[in-house]
Amino acid sequence: MNKEDFLIKDRIIKGITNDGHFRISVIKTTEVVQLAAQKHELSLLNKVVLGRALTGTMLLASSLKGEERLRLRMEGKGPIGVLVTEANSVGEIRGFVQNPDAAIDPKTQDIGDGLGLGLLTVTKTLYNEADQISGTVELTDGTVSPDIAYYLAQSEQIPSAIHLDVKLDDSGDVTSAGGVLIQALPDAPENKILTLQENLRQMKPAGERFLQGDYIDTIMHDIGRPYTVKELSRGPVHFFCRCTKDRFLSALQMLGKDDLESISDEGQELVCQFCNEKYHISQQEIKGILREKQIQMN
Missing domain, CATH: 3.90.1280.10 (HSP33 redox switch-like)
Structure with missing residues (x-):
């Protein structure tokens, strides 16, 4: 399969800076979010919020092994109600919202009001662990990216930066989706953390980068500058449910x-x-x- 074929397919790439201080993952989830929107007949609000959650869950699950699973549950007082997503490291993602037709008034409300005040719970099912491992934090924003970043800082105490993006066209159809996750490894210097966080802040949203033809490799290396990023792995991701x-x-x-x-x-x-x-x-x-x-x- 050539590079052009990769460009139209959803996949994730994981890399590490050459000094061993940072792990960087970039994911394209356009088809995943399009299929979720189709299967659940999602409102515009849910296309964005559930799409971001599906993308973020896959980024978090990419550090697991084999068929270990990670579940993200967001429950708020907003019109969306409950949102649940689940993924494993082999690239299978699925998810749903309690109220797929939920909407907000764009004149008086922000997208974070879709979930509103509530809780975020991340649950991992791991090999050699009799019980699931869970961590719960308050929703800080309701727009998903800041909420996952807060969970990582508070519950896992890993300095991280995450960016999740879903783009819709004028008709409300999903045109692109994806995200980036940067995680500091032990002993990473704080000044380098700030450099990569600034790179992420200055980067165009992932959806825009995909629409303009950028590939996940390009984004990963751009985020890592001025450091060299070595690819660790890559693989396909897809909306997939094992129900029968x-x-x-x-x-x-x-x-x-x-x-x-x-x-x-x-x-x-x-x-x-x-x-x-x-x-x-x-x-x-x-x-x-x-x-x-x-x-x-x-």
């Missing part, structure tokens, strides 16, 4: 006999929150589960 009808049938098997009997006279349509995929469970399938439950009880 079999998983929903397994969930129904966890119901009690009375609950199964209450729905056994008709089929059920079950919907996956994360991807909005619909699965029809027939009356015969429900009665089959009920028969198995009755056999187990005898």
Whole structure:
């Protein structure tokens, strides 16, 4: 695959400065956000907010191993309500919002009012850990980037800078999306941290950079100047959910006999929150589960 093919595909690149002091990740998530907007029929507000959250979650999950997972949950008093995103290091991202048609009055409200006052919780499911690891902070802004930066500083105590961007055209369609994450490694000098943070502040939003034809490599090296950045890895990212009808049938098997009997006279349509995929469970399938439950009880 040549460079032009890479340009039209969502992917993430990770690098480290040659002095070993900083890790820099750049991600393009245009297709991810477009698909999320389509699957969930998102409002303009949610295209931006959920799009940023999906992008940020993938940046955070990129430091995990294998199929370790990271979940981000933002719950506020604004019209969006609850937002949940999830990703793993192999590039699978998914997410949803409680109120996909949520909107704000652009004349009197800012985008941060979509979530409003609330909490951000990041939960990791890691290898060799019996329990999940979670950290919770207050939402500082509701626009996602500052909230994740605050979480990293407070909960993980890692000096970081993060920039997340979703661009819409005049019709409200997603034209580009992506982000950048800079994280200081142990013993990184403070003056170098300030240099990279200033680079990020002066950089055009990631969405604009992609629209003007810049590639993730170019952005990574621009952010790292005047230091040389060595590529560590790169890989595709995509909106992907592992829900299946079999998983929903397994969930129904966890119901009690009375609950199964209450729905056994008709089929059920079950919907996956994360991807909005619909699965029809027939009356015969429900009665089959009920028969198995009755056999187990005898």
